[in-house]
Amino acid sequence: MTRTVLGGAPVREVLERLAQGARDGAQRRRGREVISAGTMPTWVEERDLRAVVDRGPSRQRLAFSTVEATAPDGRRAEIARLRLRGSGQPAAPPDHLLLIREGRLGRDDLTLLMVAGDLLDLRAAAPTLRSSALNRLTMTLLAAADLRPQEASAGPEAHRRKIPQLLHEALGLAPGDGLRAVLAEPLEQQAPSGAEGGQLGDHRRWRQLLASPLVDGEGTSIRALVSEPPSAELLEVCAQEGWVLGVSTPRPPSEVASALADAGRMLGLARQRGRSLLAEELDGRRPGVSTWEGVVPAEARAAFSARLLAPLEALGPERSAECRRTLRCWLAHHGGWDATARELRVHRNSVRRMIATAGRVLELDLDDAGVRVDLLLALDWARAAHGA
Numbered sequence: 001m002t003r004t005v006l007g008g009a010p011v012r013e014v015l016e017r018l019a020q021g022a023r024d025g026a027q028r029r030r031g032r033e034v035i036s037a038g039t040m041p042t043w044v045e046e047r048d049l050r051a052v053v054d055r056g057p058s059r060q061r062l063a064f065s066t067v068e069a070t071a072p073d074g075r076r077a078e079i080a081r082l083r084l085r086g087s088g089q090p091a092a093p094p095d096h097l098l099l100i101r102e103g104r105l106g107r108d109d110l111t112l113l114m115v116a117g118d119l120l121d122l123r124a125a126a127p128t129l130r131s132s133a134l135n136r137l138t139m140t141l142l143a144a145a146d147l148r149p150q151e152a153s154a155g156p157e158a159h160r161r162k163i164p165q166l167l168h169e170a171l172g173l174a175p176g177d178g179l180r181a182v183l184a185e186p187l188e189q190q191a192p193s194g195a196e197g198g199q200l201g202d203h204r205r206w207r208q209l210l211a212s213p214l215v216d217g218e219g220t221s222i223r224a225l226v227s228e229p230p231s232a233e234l235l236e237v238c239a240q241e242g243w244v245l246g247v248s249t250p251r252p253p254s255e256v257a258s259a260l261a262d263a264g265r266m267l268g269l270a271r272q273r274g275r276s277l278l279a280e281e282l283d284g285r286r287p288g289v290s291t292w293e294g295v296v297p298a299e300a301r302a303a304f305s306a307r308l309l310a311p312l313e314a315l316g317p318e319r320s321a322e323c324r325r326t327l328r329c330w331l332a333h334h335g336g337w338d339a340t341a342r343e344l345r346v347h348r349n350s351v352r353r354m355i356a357t358a359g360r361v362l363e364l365d366l367d368d369a370g371v372r373v374d375l376l377l378a379l380d381w382a383r384a385a386h387g388a
Helices: 002-006 011-022 046-053 107-125 128-144 157-170 203-210 232-241 256-273 298-315 317-332 337-344 348-362 369-386
Strands: 025-030 033-038 065-070 076-083 095-102 180-186 222-226 243-247
Touching: 002 011, 011 025, 011 033, 011 095, 011 107, 025 046, 046 065, 046 076, 046 095, 076 107, 095 107, 128 222, 128 256, 180 256, 203 222, 203 232, 222 256, 232 243, 243 256, 256 298, 298 317, 298 348, 298 369, 317 337, 317 348, 317 369, 337 348
Parallel strands: none
Antiparallel strands: 025 033, 025 095, 065 076, 076 095, 180 222, 180 243
16 A cells, blocks of 8 residues: 555555455545445445444544444444545545445454555645656756766766765665666557556556656656566556557666666667567577667668668569578578578578579678678568568
């Protein structure tokens, strides 16, 4: 419940956690507004709930008022009321928190009710809009600041050293740990589910999901600094809601701008792949994943492959496609003629002739290891860009 309130979640989620913890039904009643959660006995009627709410105000806020509701078959339920401070405004309607259980409410149930009441009072009293604005302002300043150590003549070095330390404490980083940047956008052009103040469109909701106070953005663009990478469960929620995330590698608190740039590259690649992407996935150890994809922007990759492979176009569409396919297979097999021939189901001499043609047209030494690396990257990037 504490995490829920501090994350700016709606009152309904606090009630759901209260009802789940006490295994009861819970309600928040403020004037005519009623929010319910959990399950209450079916024989408890509105008049029973009103009876406990309409009782006179308690002299002590933490004093519980209770009434019993009886079913026709004799079963009983107990209803406890806790009066909330609410917003503190004189004209504000009465604010109550109810807990309803079949049988008797125990001491643990009433303790949970008291804790939930304190947390809802805290939420009502906290200047959420102002605090959110301050957090977003902090993110904006951090993203634009250069916090790396510089020469003393470059500015107030003492302040520059202090900011990363405060950032380290704000995110709860352990000594030696780095922060990560997270960028999130909808996968499609249209606004995703909840983009206008909904579950994932509300940046306060993102604060809870990412467990971080440093979140900036609204609607269709979110950026944040976090101490831990998003969990698989969170990534699944984002996918269901139509969002993709790019997550940077861990960076020192003095490299916020660099972390955000890294997350931006991850987000661009995530959009291409249609799923959220963490920087760890581009570690070069996973089959079919190139480390360079997370470093080189998509436009640069496309320009590089087009420039290097352009001479093959002189062979014509069919011949060029056959040459690319043979060259890619031959490079993947480390120049193995027989392995390439078996995979392509052609004679090894056909492979030799095609590779010789490729080297002649491209005017490249295919025995050079650096040339082979460049060609392999160019062929992979061209295939990813054109789907072939």
